[in-house]
Amino acid sequence: MKRVSGVLGGLASAVLLASPAPVAQAATGQVVVFSVEIAPLETYENPKGCKALPDGAHVLSNLTDGPVTIFSDQLCLVPLVTVEAGYGTHVPTFGAAFRA
Numbered sequence: 001m002k003r004v005s006g007v008l009g010g011l012a013s014a015v016l017l018a019s020p021a022p023v024a025q026a027a028t029g030q031v032v033v034f035s036v037e038i039a040p041l042e043t044y045e046n047p048k049g050c051k052a053l054p055d056g057a058h059v060l061s062n063l064t065d066g067p068v069t070i071f072s073d074q075l076c077l078v079p080l081v082t083v084e085a086g087y088g089t090h091v092p093t094f095g096a097a098f099r100a
Helices: 002-018
Strands: 029-034 042-045 050-052 059-064 068-071 079-083 088-090 097-099
Touching (some): 059 068
Antiparallel strands (some): 029 042, 050 097, 059 088, 068 079, 068 097
């Protein structure tokens, strides 16, 4: 019986590993960034990939249907915080980026 359990467990693992990974969907909606009162809002429509935040960025609002991750670098290598859909956060003023 132990042998059958082991074979079945191994088979189940193989099936899970062979299953294709779910395809990531790009976020739909907008990411809006506020910098200063004298500059217009920066709006990213249906953002895809790593996007550098403008210098002087202050607040990011996630108006997409998925999470947005803020990074401390412009290559999206060092994550800082994840902002859920419908929320916002303060962002680093210089050198930061986000990925939806």
